[in-house]
Amino acid sequence: AQSVTQPDIHITVSEGASLELRCNYSYGATPYLFWYVQSPGQGLQLLLKYFSGDTLVQGIKGFEAEFKRSQSSFNLRKPSVHWSDAAEYFCAVGANTGKLIFGQGTTLQVKP
Amino acid sequence: GAGVSQSPSNKVTEKGKDVELRCDPISGHTALYWYRQSLGQGLEFLIYFQGNSAPDKSGLPSDRFSAERTGGSVSTLTIQRTQQEDSAVYLCASSLGGGRGGYEQYFGPGTRLTVT
Numbered sequence: 001a002q003s004v005t006q007p008d009i010h011i012t013v014s015e016g017a018s019l020e021l022r023c024n025y026s027y028g029a030t031p032y033l034f035w036y037v038q039s040p041g042q043g044l045q046l047l048l049k050y051f052s053g054d055t056l057v058q059g060i061k062g063f064e065a066e067f068k069r070s071q072s073s074f075n076l077r078k079p080s081v082h083w084s085d086a087a088e089y090f091c092a093v094g095a096n097t098g099k100l101i102f103g104q105g106t107t108l109q110v111k112p
Numbered sequence: 113g114a115g116v117s118q119s120p121s122n123k124v125t126e127k128g129k130d131v132e133l134r135c136d137p138i139s140g141h142t143a144l145y146w147y148r149q150s151l152g153q154g155l156e157f158l159i160y161f162q163g164n165s166a167p168d169k170s171g172l173p174s175d176r177f178s179a180e181r182t183g184g185s186v187s188t189l190t191i192q193r194t195q196q197e198d199s200a201v202y203l204c205a206s207s208l209g210g211g212r213g214g215y216e217q218y219f220g221p222g223t224r225l226t227v228t
Binding site for chain 1: 116120145147154155156160168207209210211215216217218219221
């Protein structure tokens with residue numbers, strides 16, 4: 001069955017520190033992978049996506065993610081976190097119909 | 113340009129009543145999706161419309177839930193005889209295409225439904 005696991009429910013980092021949010025997926029074919037961010041009271045915004053090609057993808061707001069087929073992972077990274085990055089982050093895999101299967105989300109708290 | 117819009121933004125209803133939630137997708141987007149976001153279940157797919165094809169209803173949790181898309185544009189999600197477990201944020205998304213085209217889905221702000 002298709003599924004996405006985000007092992008960390010809550011992460012706290014200091015402003016300026018680096019960030020890595022983990023995502024593991026289960027999908028039979030070549031996956032389409034996405035990271036979305038949801039700020040409090042806001043809708044979902046796409047940070048980046050992977051379809052094929054270069055396994056390191058760059059997104060908005062200084063985020064990047066690396067697709068590792070051997071580990072079934074698509075971890076999100078940022079070298080230096082800003083207070084405005086505090087939000088909930090969702091990893092998702094795109095199924096055949098295009099519908100998204102989401103992980104449970106990781107809430108990021110940024111300490112000043 | 114205009115994004116995906118949803119109405120109402122908030123809806124409080126009594127258990128047993130029917131509710132209708134509306135979604136206006138981005139103009140020209142042929143694919144439309146409904147998702148539900150709740151504390152216990154996270155983000156779940158409900159239903160998908162693509163052009164004139166039969167919708168993918170595989171995510172609808174019960175036959176109390178239905179949706180239609182008129183004229184390939186506006187969509188309405190209807191929940192009959194609402195139950196407290198239906199309380200959630202209902203999100204609509206649209207994209208240029210569907211299937212394995214990998215099109216980005218643009219999400220609306222959601223409708224927060226509270227069943228009392």
